[in-house]
Amino acid sequence: MSGLALPLRRAGELTERGRTAIRLTALAVAVIAVHAPPLLITLRELHRPLVVAPVLVPLLLAVAYAVVVHVTRGHELAIHDRHVDLMVAVTCGGLGVVTANILHSRLGTLDWSLRLDLLGLPVFVLGAASLLFGARATWRFRWPIVTAAATGPLLGLLVVLGPRGVTAGCAALTLAVAGASVRRVLRRRPNRTTFGVQRIGRSWGLLAALVALGLALAVSRDALPEAPDSGVVRVTDLPAGWTVRASAPVALPTSAGDIAWRRTLVAGPLPPPAANRPRQAVIDVLSDPSRLRLAGLSLAAVYAFDGDPAPGARAITLDGGVPAQVGVWQNEKSRLTWTTVDFMLHAGDRYERVVVIVTDERKLSARIFPAPADEGAGALLDGLVALVRGTPNELVAGRRLEPKNLDQAVDLANRTVREARS
Amino acid sequence: MSTASFALRRRMSAEAAEEYRGHVDEALPVVRASRGFEHAGDADILEAADDLIDAVHGMRLGDPDRSAARVLIPRQKHVLVGLLAVVAVGLVLAPGLVLQILTGLVTLTYLLAMAFRVWIFRRGIGQSAMMRVSDEEARALGDDELPVYTVLVPAYGEPEVVGELVENLAAIEYPAGKLDIKLLLESDDDPTIEAALASGADDAVQVILVPPMEPRTKPKACNYGLLRARGEITTIYDAEDVPDPLQLRRVVVAFSRLDERYACIQARLVYHNAGQNMITRWFTSEYGMWFSILLPGLVTLDAPIPLGGTSNHIRTRELVRSGGWDPYNVTEDADLGIRLYREGYRSAVLDSATLEEANSDMINWVKQRSRWLKGYLQTWLVHLRHPVALWRELGTAGFIGFNLTVGGTPLLAAANPIFWALALLWLAGHPAFVENLFPVWTYFGATASLLIGNFCTVYMNVVGARLLGLNRLLVSCLLTPVYWVMMSMAAVKALIQLVTNPSYWEKTAHGLDKG
Numbered sequence: 001m002s003g004l005a006l007p008l009r010r011a012g013e014l015t016e017r018g019r020t021a022i023r024l025t026a027l028a029v030a031v032i033a034v035h036a037p038p039l040l041i042t043l044r045e046l047h048r049p050l051v052v053a054p055v056l057v058p059l060l061l062a063v064a065y066a067v068v069v070h071v072t073r074g075h076e077l078a079i080h081d082r083h084v085d086l087m088v089a090v091t092c093g094g095l096g097v098v099t100a101n102i103l104h105s106r107l108g109t110l111d112w113s114l115r116l117d118l119l120g121l122p123v124f125v126l127g128a129a130s131l132l133f134g135a136r137a138t139w140r141f142r143w144p145i146v147t148a149a150a151t152g153p154l155l156g157l158l159v160v161l162g163p164r165g166v167t168a169g170c171a172a173l174t175l176a177v178a179g180a181s182v183r184r185v186l187r188r189r190p191n192r193t194t195f196g197v198q199r200i201g202r203s204w205g206l207l208a209a210l211v212a213l214g215l216a217l218a219v220s221r222d223a224l225p226e227a228p229d230s231g232v233v234r235v236t237d238l239p240a241g242w243t244v245r246a247s248a249p250v251a252l253p254t255s256a257g258d259i260a261w262r263r264t265l266v267a268g269p270l271p272p273p274a275a276n277r278p279r280q281a282v283i284d285v286l287s288d289p290s291r292l293r294l295a296g297l298s299l300a301a302v303y304a305f306d307g308d309p310a311p312g313a314r315a316i317t318l319d320g321g322v323p324a325q326v327g328v329w330q331n332e333k334s335r336l337t338w339t340t341v342d343f344m345l346h347a348g349d350r351y352e353r354v355v356v357i358v359t360d361e362r363k364l365s366a367r368i369f370p371a372p373a374d375e376g377a378g379a380l381l382d383g384l385v386a387l388v389r390g391t392p393n394e395l396v397a398g399r400r401l402e403p404k405n406l407d408q409a410v411d412l413a414n415r416t417v418r419e420a421r422s
Numbered sequence: 423m424s425t426a427s428f429a430l431r432r433r434m435s436a437e438a439a440e441e442y443r444g445h446v447d448e449a450l451p452v453v454r455a456s457r458g459f460e461h462a463g464d465a466d467i468l469e470a471a472d473d474l475i476d477a478v479h480g481m482r483l484g485d486p487d488r489s490a491a492r493v494l495i496p497r498q499k500h501v502l503v504g505l506l507a508v509v510a511v512g513l514v515l516a517p518g519l520v521l522q523i524l525t526g527l528v529t530l531t532y533l534l535a536m537a538f539r540v541w542i543f544r545r546g547i548g549q550s551a552m553m554r555v556s557d558e559e560a561r562a563l564g565d566d567e568l569p570v571y572t573v574l575v576p577a578y579g580e581p582e583v584v585g586e587l588v589e590n591l592a593a594i595e596y597p598a599g600k601l602d603i604k605l606l607l608e609s610d611d612d613p614t615i616e617a618a619l620a621s622g623a624d625d626a627v628q629v630i631l632v633p634p635m636e637p638r639t640k641p642k643a644c645n646y647g648l649l650r651a652r653g654e655i656t657t658i659y660d661a662e663d664v665p666d667p668l669q670l671r672r673v674v675v676a677f678s679r680l681d682e683r684y685a686c687i688q689a690r691l692v693y694h695n696a697g698q699n700m701i702t703r704w705f706t707s708e709y710g711m712w713f714s715i716l717l718p719g720l721v722t723l724d725a726p727i728p729l730g731g732t733s734n735h736i737r738t739r740e741l742v743r744s745g746g747w748d749p750y751n752v753t754e755d756a757d758l759g760i761r762l763y764r765e766g767y768r769s770a771v772l773d774s775a776t777l778e779e780a781n782s783d784m785i786n787w788v789k790q791r792s793r794w795l796k797g798y799l800q801t802w803l804v805h806l807r808h809p810v811a812l813w814r815e816l817g818t819a820g821f822i823g824f825n826l827t828v829g830g831t832p833l834l835a836a837a838n839p840i841f842w843a844l845a846l847l848w849l850a851g852h853p854a855f856v857e858n859l860f861p862v863w864t865y866f867g868a869t870a871s872l873l874i875g876n877f878c879t880v881y882m883n884v885v886g887a888r889l890l891g892l893n894r895l896l897v898s899c900l901l902t903p904v905y906w907v908m909m910s911m912a913a914v915k916a917l918i919q920l921v922t923n924p925s926y927w928e929k930t931a932h933g934l935d936k937g
Contacts (some may be wrong), residue, residue, distance in 0.1 A: 079786045079931055083915040091839075136785060 023132040030128050035100045035121050062122070062148035066141050073140060080134050088138065089131035096124020122149035228322050230345040230420040233285045233352045237419040239411060241269030242281075250284075259288040268408070279358065279405060281412055286353040294344060294353040318343060319414045320421055326406060339405050341413040345420055352420075356413045358405040427472075427649065428480045428745045438483040445475045449635065456609040458631035474633050477645030481745045487807050488761065490751040490800040493924045495807050518858055526864040528837055533867055535830045536875040538823060539716075543882050546719030547889060553676045553687070554773045560671035565597045571670050572653030572738060575627070575661055576606040576643040581617035582933035583662040588626045591659075593667045602652045603627035605661075606643040610634045637925045641747030641754035648738070648746050657735040658755075662932050664694070664777040665733060672774045673735040685740040685767035686759070689733040690714060693780035695935040696895065701787055702780035702935075703898035704905040709780075710895075711886040717771050720827075725820040726763035728756030728801070728828060733776040740767060750925040751804070753797025760805055760824065764815045782934045784908065791912035793928040795832035796920050802829035835913035838906060845872065876903065 032039060099120025122145045129138040138145075235244065243266065250261040261284065268279040288294050318324050324343035338359040345352045434442060449471035453459055459467055482489040494502065512520035545551075573591070577584050584605075591603055605623055607615050609631035618629060632646045644658060655673065659665060666672070666689070673687050680687075690713040696706035713730065720727045734755060744761055747754035759769055781787040805812050805824065813821045848856045860868055883899040919926060 077783055077786070077931075077934070079783055079789075081785045081789055081915070083792070083918060084785050084788050084911060087911050087914060139784070 027125070027128050027132055031121065031125060034097055034124055039121075059118070059121070059148055062144045065147055066144040069141055069144060076136060076140065080136055084135045085130050088135050089127045091127065092123050093127030093131065096120045096127055100124065119149055122146075228320060228345060228421075230347050230352075230417070231422070232347045233345060233354055233416060233420045235264045235266070235283050235285070235416060235419075237415045238266055239268075239415070242266050245280075259286055259294070261286045266412075279408060281356060281358045281409070283412065283416065284355045284357070286355075287347075287350050288353075289350050291344065291346075291351045294351050316341075316410065318410070318417050320417055322417050324413060326409070339409050341409045343413060343417070345417070347420065354413070354416055356409050356416070358409040358412070427476050428484065428645070428742055433484050442475060442479060442483050445479055446471050449474050449633070452635060453633045456631065456633040457612075457615070458609055459633070470633060473646055473649045474635055476649060477642050477746070478635055478637070478749050480645070481748050482750065485745065488745065488748065488804060490748055490757070490804050490925065493800070493803060493920060498803065498807060521859055522861055522864065525859045525868075526861075528834075528841075529864050529867045529871060531826075531830060532834060532871040532875060534822070535826045535834055536871060536878060538826045540878055540882070542716055542719030542723065542823070543711075543886075544719070545722045546715035546717075547885070551718035551721040552714070552771050552773045553679070555672040555675045557668060559675050560668040561595070563671055563674060565600070568597060568600050568671070568674055569654035570600045570602055570652050571596060571674075572602040572604065572648075572651040572656040573670075574604050574606060574644050574647045574651075574656060574658045576640045576647070576658070577614055577618075577661040578608050578611055578638065578640075578643070579614060579929060580661055580932055581613040584614050584618045584623065585621035587618070587661045588621055588623050590662075590664050591627065594665065594670060595667045596670045604647045604650065605629045606632055606647045608632055608634055608638065608643070637749055637927065639749050639752060639754070639925065639927045641751065642749035644754075645746040645749060648742065651738050653738055655735055656738045656741055658732050659776065660732050660778065660932075662779055663732055665689070666774045666776065669733070669772075669774045669776065670735075672772060676770065676772050677735075677737075680770060683766065683768045684770055685762050686729065686734055686736045686769040687772050688713075688717065688727065688729055688759075688769055689735065689772045689774045689776055691730050691733060691778055692775040694777040695780050695782065696892070698780070698782045698935055700898055700901070701784060701905075701908075702782045703895050704902060705780040705787070707883055707887050707892060707895045707899050707902075708905075710890045710892055711883060713771070714890055715886050720823060721769070721771055723819050723823065724768075724817070725823040726760045726816060727769050727771075728753070728798070729759035729769065731755050732778070734759075734769075735772075736762075740765075748804075751797055751800045752793045752925065752927055753801060756797060756828065757801040757804065760801060760828070763820070764805070764812070779932055779935050781930065783931070786931050786934065788908060788912045788915060789928045790930040791909065792915035792919065793930075795835065795913050795916035796924070796928075798828050798832050799916060799920050800924065832913045832916055835906070835909045836917050838910045839914070841868075841872075 125148075126138060126145050129141065235247070238244070245265045245267050247262065247264040250263050264283045264285075266281050266283065268281075286294060314326055316324050316326050318341075322343050322345065324341050327340040327342060329338050329340065338357055340358075341356045343354055345354065446468075450467060453467050453471045453474065454462075459470065462470070482491040486492070487495065509520060509524070512523075573594075575587060575591075577587075587605065594601070603626070605618060605627045607618060607629060609615075615629075615631070618624065623629060630647055630650065632643045635642070648656060655670075655677070657670070657673075669689055673689070676687050677684065691709055692713075693702060693706040693709060695702050697703070717727050731753075736758075740762070741758075744758070744765060748757050751757045762769065781790050802825070806829075812824070816824055844856050844859065847853055880900060880902050883902050884896055887893065887895045887899050919928070
């Protein structure tokens with residue numbers, strides 16, 4: 001009797017483990033299939049001392065945390081509902097698919113900069129896991145998932161934006177939250193209440209549909225548009241009346257690798273005295289062999305004018321079919337706005353990311369180039385921050401912002417493209 | 423055994439009566455094979471089969487328009503198909519305009535629902551519509567002045583809690599000789615039967631085994647028990663309920679103060695495990711608001727009130743005359759409240775609490791709430807079968823209140839995710855299609871609904887908790903929007919089930935508060 005019972009029990013255990021393994025494999029495949037671009041970028045950039053690497057920390061932490069939760073799990077209620085599973089799966093899975101595949105093409109570099117991909121990935125995992133393991137089992141892993149979703153993009157953003165102290169603080173906070181959660185899990189009392197086990201059907205079909213949707217979207221919409229070929233970008237072809245006031249390389253932190261950055265300040269013709277606001281532009285050209293690294297460089301970090309991206313950002317196409325992003329930025333405090341056009345070109349063995357920023361704030365040149373070029377980006381940014389903070393105007397009225405000076409910015413961008421491609 | 427039958431049975435057409443007799447014949451072997459009928463004689467078996475069919479099919483065959491056995495009657499189907507066709511054609515010809523109109527209609531419903539809720543909330547806290555009977559008044563009644571009281575306790579698949587029944591009911595201060603307590607168990611629910619027998623329930627109460635037959639709903643069991651009721655007044659408790667010991671006496675006193683139009687008195691339901699987790703806090707605050715403020719507010723309007731699941735005390739004669747509970751409606755209590763009102767009866771609300779267990783598990787909660795919302799939809803569709811007659815019977819305020827409360831609650835909860843998504847999309851990227859959905863004449867209404875409506879709802883919850891002395895729930899009241907997400911999940915599930923399995927009784931697990 002016992003000789004028969006033991007192998008049968010083992011076989012049962014193996015079968016259950018096998019099922020779990022199959023589901024885990026399916027989950028991993030689904031995640032990789034739907035989130036291939038951001039995962040690839042993150043992995044490929046790991047060896048570089050740039051902003052991408054630290055954002056993997058929360059993901060790895062979340063996985064480790066999930067393992068701890070699984071190992072220390074208590075007894076759970078056997079109350080299940082397939083409708084709830086499906087609702088969580090469709091909502092979160094769909095959101096993850098959209099985030100991973102549509103937002104990138106719609107928001108371009110801004111999306112990459114904000115690392116929305118890192119927010120979408122845990123959300124997708126939530127949905128897919130609910131489908132494969134049920135909402136209750138997924139609920140067990142809520143804190144690891146929240147850890148990944150909340151701290152991944154946050155850490156990514158802070159690494160890009162913040163000084164080292166903030167970054168370290170954020171990392172420490174992440175660890176503290178995770179540690180506290182693990183401690184809570186370890187101290188949790190098992191719940192012994194059970195109610196007859198209800199079998200949960202598995203909807204492999206829906207998972208396959210989600211993955212297919214993600215792949216279809218990824219194929220139909222390139223997550224990161226390929227940069228058109230061109231020559232090296234110069235800033236010499238300017239509209240009539242516009243002149244180059246200054247041009248200098250911007251020194252970057254060593255963590256930026258071999259990215260080269262040149263900033264050019266151009267000024268438009270003098271306006272009528274009543275306007276009193278000469279229109280001016282800054283054209284930044286960032287160059288690097290890695291397209292992904294350039295894309296991952298946050299616009300918010302580059303132009304940290306103490307401002308926020310405002311509603312009104314959209315994709316446009318420049319001359320020659322070059323995809324670009326128009327951004328509107330605002331500073332609530334000083335009530336200022338400025339407009340950017342951001343695009344990328346492929347010049348030989350390097351990529352060049354060009355950002356045209358146009359504003360009509362007075363004395364821009366005096367404030368943006370107050371120091372020699374070798375003082376680096378910090379001084380430039382400090383000058384611009386001071387400029388933005390210093391002169392309030394009447395432009396922002398708490399409503400949807402239209403891209404001010406858009407025509408001028410697009411014209412400058414088109415001229416830059418034409419010049420580079422000629 | 424019973425000798426009663428529901429009044430509706432006597433109204434059956436010849437064709438329906440024929441079908442009824444056919445069902446009785448089919449039920450005979452079922453009853454004969456059921457636990458509890460092993461030694462019964464043929465007459466008893468025939469009577470039980472007759473009662474069972476009366477409980478299951480009496481309303482469906484006697485007055486089909488009152489029964490939720492069919493979700494939609496043919497005329498409703500035609501109207502629905504017509505509306506869908508108009509919308510479909512409109513979406514082809516002028517999609518933007520049609521979507522704007524639909525958005526506008528939903529926005530208008532949101533605004534009306536918000537205004538109505540604020541109105542009854544204001545009336546609920548402004549006027550004392552809740553009846554109060556002091557302990558002294560309740561105890562002043564002599565035993566000979568008290569009527570025989572029937573207490574129905576249906577239980578199915580609840581071995582965990584049925585054992586508490588004896589203890590809970592033993593505390594009721596009512597002469598034992600005038601208490602007719604019936605524990606209604608499905609005859610094939612062996613675990614619950616064994617647990618009841620083990621607890622000695624059969625010594626304290628009458629255990630009635632209901633022969634197995636679909637639908638497996640609480641109203642079916644209650645109908646079966648009601649046909650055997652001896653009391654002048656009938657009430658329902660769940661097995662785990664802990665009623666106020668003086669509740670039955672208070673009800674007798676309250677009925678003596680009311681005129682003959684009043685057929686029902688609803689006591690307050692209160693949760694005893696509010697502090698267990700956030701879900702129980704939300705649930706407790708919601709229940710407190712509903713039974714202590716909104717229901718009294720509806721009473722002051724002389725509007726029909728959807729009765730609660732237990733602790734509704736009904737004059738047995740009127741209940742039987744009305745056909746009992748609809749076994750196909752999964753909120754048979756709400757349906758009964760509306761039906762009684764339409765028949766000219768009124769309901770009052772009594773300040774006497776029955777302690778219940780708040781659902782503490784999210785999935786369990788969604789299942790329970792989906793049943794309630796599905797039942798509300800069933801009730802709404804049943805009573806809207808003759809909208810003009812309904813309007814005449816309820817009056818304008820009652821008609822509007824019925825549609826907003828019974829129909830609007832599940833439908834708006836199901837629509838919420840769509841509007842939340844639109845709001846998020848708008849905040850994220852100002853997509854043009856969202857802008858097109860909200861022309862000026864809708865935009866301001868929708869904005870008011872979003873800002874003022876949500877604020878008002880949270881504010882009412884906070885004020886309600888404060889008024890009811892539930893200060894410990896104030897923080898959870900501020901977090902109520904999270905609760906709405908759960909509500910929307912339940913509403914979507916309810917809509918799905920209304921189509922796929924309308925009379926399925928989504929079972930709620932009890933005893934979760936005991937760990």
